[in-house]
Amino acid sequence: MYEAIKKKFEEMGVTLVAVTKTHPISTILEAYDAGYRNFGENRVQELVEKYEELPKDIRWHLIGNLQRNKVKYITPFVSLIHSIDSLKLLKEVNKEASKNNRVVDILLQLKIAREDTKSGMSESEIKQIVNSTAYSEMENIRICGLMGMATFTDDQEWVRNEFRFMKEVFERIKEMNFKDKIFFRILSMGMSGDYTIAIEEGSNMVRIGSLIFGNRT
């Protein structure tokens, strides 16, 4: 099961982030033994606890909302933060990464869904960050791409349009001149319910939980 899913995404050239929130260490180790190395969590505390107990060659992704006062707990080890939704938060990550002598890779979260519960920035807010002097002077973060979540709906065309819009924004930002331009190549979109459409629309990183580990209780 683990092997088959892993192979499927490898063949498509898409990076699979296995979303392990609520699942125990033993489950994560099963996937690890099957060759999985990218794991995603949406809560800081759970991420830190699992990091401490699990093999150190795992690449940990923070995919959920991040509060500024919790940034310091993950900057020592996190591989990719998907959920940067303000310049203030980015500044905090840069500051804490500097204390750890690290360069931390991040994605800017674009709001594509109509639902108010889903966070993220507009295209113009993202462009403002990319154009800002504050960001151009940050030496301890790298903007590596965008993350987005589509509306939770059965309307597949609606979802497709949101992903298509996200890919267009991604291309427009790639055209801009900024210090991390050469690292800007990750488009993190697609979950268990919508990854097929996301990949058709240009995703190269998917965040998949229930398809791999079953439903969360």
Ligand SMILES: *Cc1c(COP(=O)(O)O)cnc(C)c1O
């Ligand atoms: C939980 C979660 C996922 C994975 O959801 P599944 O439907 O279980 O695949 C992906 N992205 C984010 C931000 C999540 O919180």
